[in-house]
Amino acid sequence: xxxxxxxxxxxxxxxxxxxxxxxxxxxxxxxxxxxxxxxxxxxxxxxxxxxxxxxxxxxxxxxxxxxxxxxxxxxxxxxxxxxxxxxxxxxxxxxxxxxxxxxxxxxxxxxxxxxxxxxxxxxxxxxxxxxxxxxxxxxxxxxxxxxxxxxxxxxxxxxxxxxxxxxxxxxxxxxxxxxxxxxxxxxxxxxxxxxxxxxxxxxxxxxxxxxxxxxxxxxxxxxxxxxxxxxxxxxxxxxxxxxxxxxxxxxxxxxxxxxxxxxxxxxxxxxxxxx
Amino acid sequence: xxxxxxxxxxxxxxxxxxxxxxxxxxxxxxxxxxxxxxxxxxxxxxxxxxxxxxxxxxxxxxxxxxxxxxxxxxxxxxxxxxxxxxxxxxxxxxxxxxxxxxxxxxxxxxxxxxxxxxxxxxxxxxxxxxxxxxxxxxxxxxxxxxxxxxxxxxxxxxxxxxxxxxxxxxxxxxxxxxxxxxxxxxxxxxxxxxxxxxxxxxxxxxxxxxxxxxxxxxxxxxxxxxxxxxxxxxxxxxxxxxxxxxxxxxxxxxxxxxxxxxxxxxxx
Numbered sequence: 001x002x003x004x005x006x007x008x009x010x011x012x013x014x015x016x017x018x019x020x021x022x023x024x025x026x027x028x029x030x031x032x033x034x035x036x037x038x039x040x041x042x043x044x045x046x047x048x049x050x051x052x053x054x055x056x057x058x059x060x061x062x063x064x065x066x067x068x069x070x071x072x073x074x075x076x077x078x079x080x081x082x083x084x085x086x087x088x089x090x091x092x093x094x095x096x097x098x099x100x101x102x103x104x105x106x107x108x109x110x111x112x113x114x115x116x117x118x119x120x121x122x123x124x125x126x127x128x129x130x131x132x133x134x135x136x137x138x139x140x141x142x143x144x145x146x147x148x149x150x151x152x153x154x155x156x157x158x159x160x161x162x163x164x165x166x167x168x169x170x171x172x173x174x175x176x177x178x179x180x181x182x183x184x185x186x187x188x189x190x191x192x193x194x195x196x197x198x199x200x201x202x203x204x205x206x207x208x209x210x211x212x213x214x215x216x217x218x219x220x221x222x223x224x225x226x227x228x229x230x231x232x233x234x235x236x237x238x239x240x241x242x243x244x245x246x247x248x249x250x251x252x253x254x255x256x257x258x259x260x261x262x263x264x265x266x267x268x269x270x271x272x273x274x275x
Numbered sequence: 276x277x278x279x280x281x282x283x284x285x286x287x288x289x290x291x292x293x294x295x296x297x298x299x300x301x302x303x304x305x306x307x308x309x310x311x312x313x314x315x316x317x318x319x320x321x322x323x324x325x326x327x328x329x330x331x332x333x334x335x336x337x338x339x340x341x342x343x344x345x346x347x348x349x350x351x352x353x354x355x356x357x358x359x360x361x362x363x364x365x366x367x368x369x370x371x372x373x374x375x376x377x378x379x380x381x382x383x384x385x386x387x388x389x390x391x392x393x394x395x396x397x398x399x400x401x402x403x404x405x406x407x408x409x410x411x412x413x414x415x416x417x418x419x420x421x422x423x424x425x426x427x428x429x430x431x432x433x434x435x436x437x438x439x440x441x442x443x444x445x446x447x448x449x450x451x452x453x454x455x456x457x458x459x460x461x462x463x464x465x466x467x468x469x470x471x472x473x474x475x476x477x478x479x480x481x482x483x484x485x486x487x488x489x490x491x492x493x494x495x496x497x498x499x500x501x502x503x504x505x506x507x508x509x510x511x512x513x514x515x516x517x518x519x520x521x522x523x524x525x526x527x528x529x530x531x532x533x534x535x536x537x538x539x540x541x542x543x
Contacts, residue, residue, distance in 0.1 A: 002357070002360055003360060003364055005360060005363065005364075006356075006357070006360030006361070006363075006364070009356045009357075009359055009360045009363075010353055010356045010357060010360065013472070013497040013498075014438060014442070014501070015497050015498040015499075015500070015501065015502055016496060016497045017435065017496065018496075020433070020435045020436040020438060021435055021436060022436070023363055023436035023437045023438055024435060024436045024437070026363045026364070026366065026436075026437055027365075027366035028366055028368070029365060029366030029367060029368070031368070031371070043279060043288075044279075047279040047280055047281065048278045048279050048280070049280055051278060052278060052279070076279075077279065077280070077281045077282045077284075077287060078282055080282070080284050080285075080286035080287055080289065080291070081282040081283075081284035081286070081287075083284075083286055083300075084284040084285040084286050085284070087300055087302055088302070089305070090302070090303055090304055090305030091304070091305065091307075092304050092305075092307070092452070092453050092455070092512065092513070093453075093512075094449070094452075094453035095307075095453065098405060125427065125428070125429075128428055147426070147429035148425055148426075148427065148429060149424070149425070149426060149429070150401065150405050150425065151404065151405055151449070151450065151453045151454075152401075152424035152425060152426070152446060152449045152450070152453070153449075153453075154449065154507060154510065155452070155507070155510040155511065155512055156297070156510070157510060158294065158297050158298055158301070159297040159298055159299070159300035159301050160300040160301060160302060160304070161291055161297055161300055165291070169429060172370065172428070172429040172430075172431070173428070173429070175368065175370070175432060176368045176369070176370030176371060176428045176429070178368065187278075195290055195293065197288075219293060219294050219295065220290050220292055220293040220294070221290075221292040222292070223292065224291075224292060225292065230431055230432065232434075233431065233432040233433060233434050234432050235368065235369075235432055235437070236368065272366075272437070
């Protein structure tokens with residue numbers, strides 16, 4: 001009863017490149033194609049407290065009737081503190097991930113308090129089967145942005161910071177659900193050729209392919225490098241957008257499909273067949 | 276960054292994407308459980324063969340119980356291949372395939388834990404590995420876990436195709452690496468790494484020891500280990516080798532636990 005590919009999968013080796021290639025041209029089913037994933041930055045938005053966060057919350061509420069949103073949170077300054085401390089104590093990257101996840105969790109819980117009166121729920125990774133239901137019923141759902149890798153996080157190429165944090169976790173949520181948009185809300189207008197906080201003359205980049213961006217090999221980036229690497233292999237998410245949450249209207253514009261902020265897109269042809 | 280309410284730390288206000296900042300975090304790592312041995316039982320290679328292959332492996336684990344602290348990872352096998360096939364046909368994304376396939380390994384791990392239960396082994400799901408492994412190893416004689424890492428919906432889409440790249444070899448290695456284990460031993464149904472698949476190429480040459488980077492460069496058509504583990508080994512901090520042994524040969528696990536040169540040792 002197996003398909004031809006299924007017969008090869010059952011008997012073959014998963015390290016066989018030709019078998020992996022045979023899985024390339026399979027269909028891509030988008031599970032929740034009307035959902036938007038919106039990541040609220042940790043250091044950039046959450047850590048600003050009322051002044052930074054409340055206008056973003058107001059904009060989320062205003063968009064509830066118009067756009068379905070999965071709201072992920074970043075970690076921020078408390079994660080930086082515990083990463084510093086844990087590195088000093090000699091703890092491995094998997095333990096740092098467990099610790100950093102707790103900070104993103106705190107931010108998600110705070111965001112949920114602020115949106116509680118609108119009936120918005122906070123779901124842990126174990127509850128993700130309910131995400132489509134909450135999106136349909138309430139228009140949005142909150143999650144902590146870290147991927148649930150815990151002790152199974154991988155060592156980075158360089159240094160001791162977990163390489164796959166909340167940018168990556170939110171991107172992978174958008175990819176697995178086949179979401180309509182992946183929008184990162186930070187405190188800059190988007191991508192610059194250097195950190196604009198340290199170099200005010202840094203040039204703004206409104207639109208760039210992920211291939212070009214990787215080739216530029218910038219020393220600093222607006223997004224985790226892991227997102228760019230995974231984006232090359234993604235089968236659903238074709239572009240990601242970065243908006244300034246300190247400027248009212250930018251999130252709404254991005255949800256409406258306008259090219260505000262910076263868009264990083266995949267210039268390669270889409271993979272797989274459409275069912 | 277004016278406006279944010281910071282906690283003072285070395286990384287305060289820094290971009291964690293900045294290579295100079297990241298490089299500045301390089302420092303030694305401590306082994307949390309240096310006496311731990313991670314032993315992974317292959318799914319298709321051992322579990323799917325039933326008692327003729329599984330029971331001798333478990334007997335050998337028990338024979339070494341007094342001398343070595345062992346946690347047993349277990350792989351998924353043919354049921355995972357089946358659900359991958361159905362899921363691919365339906366167009367499910369890689370993260371959904373990973374979530375489904377991991378359950379097959381959980382079943383195998385649960386069976387192994389039942390067979391070892393009377394000897395004091397416990398089955399630990401991922402959250403309990405995070406919270407309870409040291410306590411369980413102090414109270415129980417060993418632990419069994421699902422070899423597949425809990426990446427679930429967050430599994431990476433692979434560079435080629437749609438099959439989840441992180442299986443039970445990767446998960447077992449990562450458990451060893453994070454705890455700073457004494458050894459990571461993968462039990463399969465082949466003697467180790469050959470220049471070609473020995474089941475179809477009788478003239479294939481055996482490789483007793485090899486560096487992960489060299490093995491990647493050899494671009495062999497098939498490997499008895501998930502290719503992603505080779506990449507993980509190149510970034511190892513604590514567990515700098517993985518040994519692959521043939522579990523159908525009695526005595527191999529005992530020799531591997533004793534640190535003898537059996538099977539193939541892949542080094543970082």
